[in-house]
Amino acid sequence: MPGGRLTIEDRQHIATGLAEGLGYTEIGQRLGRPASTIMREVTRNGGPDTYGADRAHEATQDRARRRRQAQPPTPHAPDSGHGRDPQAVQDLTESFTALLEQQGLPRMVARVLTCLYITDSGTLTAADLAKRLRISPASVSHAVTFLEQQGLLQRERTPGVRHERYVIDDEVWLRTTLASLQMNDALAAASQRAAEILGVATPAGARFDTSAEFLLLVSESLRKVTEQWPQNMAARSARREQ
Structure with a gap:
């Protein structure tokens, strides 16, 4: 795309x-x-x-x-070292944010997700996000709530520590895919039911019947991916330990 x-x-x-x-x-x-x-x-x-x-x-x-x-340029994250080119990191931040926007995420949500994604720790507080992105705490709160609902981040609270932290990990796309799979299954079942009610021999019923067939195929593919992924992660961990 x-x-x-x-x-x-x-x-x-x-x-x-x-x-x-x-x-x-x-x-x-x-x-x-x-x-x-x-x-x-x-x-x-x-x-x-x-x-x-x-x-x-x-x-x-x-x-x-x-x-x-x-707005002055967004400050670079303090952990963007490791010999990285600061301008390349900045360009990456902007291009990845734009890509997420093209996928349908609101701009502020895309900025928060990208900020977390390029942070080596994958963990930031609301204050960290507000400072790095130079946005209000309310904007952070709205974006974080949206991302949490989509399964794209998790909240963490350390005992004795006042501020909670927002975490993005290696399972972020797995959780999102599982959520998509659940919705896809629901749409497939609803389409099958609609085809039965309307009659598969009618134009409307045939449309739902075709949709159900496609959605079931998508669900089958997604299910295979989610089953294969833990095996891939285990193999990756084994290679790191060698």
């Missing part, structure tokens, strides 16, 4: 798609972008009825200039 910011050519394609009456999903498919990216772009630049490529591009550049003037 293409990464980075939308170009003027991308915006011209969006404007053309809107003029043709296409939905966000169809426009996104043409550009290789998530529908959520197209929706945010159109919504923040006047909506589908008044969206203009040149005007949207200029407005985006103006917003970027104002952000650079209003």
Whole structure:
């Protein structure tokens, strides 16, 4: 999937798609972008009825200039040493945050998740996050709550220590995949039920029947991945001990 910011050519394609009456999903498919990216772009630049490529591009550049003037660069994490190039770390932070945004995460949530992800310890307090990202404690709280609900981080509290810590570990994507598997199973079961009620011989029933078949195939693949992953981790640990 293409990464980075939308170009003027991308915006011209969006404007053309809107003029043709296409939905966000169809426009996104043409550009290789998530529908959520197209929706945010159109919504923040006047909506589908008044969206203009040149005007949207200029407005985006103006917003970027104002952000650079209003906020100094995000300070590097204190544990970003190990001979790393600070500029490369900064570029990584920005590109990974942008990628998470393209996957549908709100920008503040994406920034918090990236900040935790690139930290060697994988553990930060709310105060740490607020200081590193230069955001308010309330913003940290909202982002952390969202990430916890998605299974992307965990809270830890050490006895006798006032502040809790937020932790991201090697199981983060496993937990997320398991949550996706559970939702996928629920959608497959609902689709099967809908096909039975509507009748698989009808267009609507056949649509649900086809959906159920696809969703079951996805669940089967995800289940195999979650079963294989512990074996991969065990092999990785064995190699480290050699």
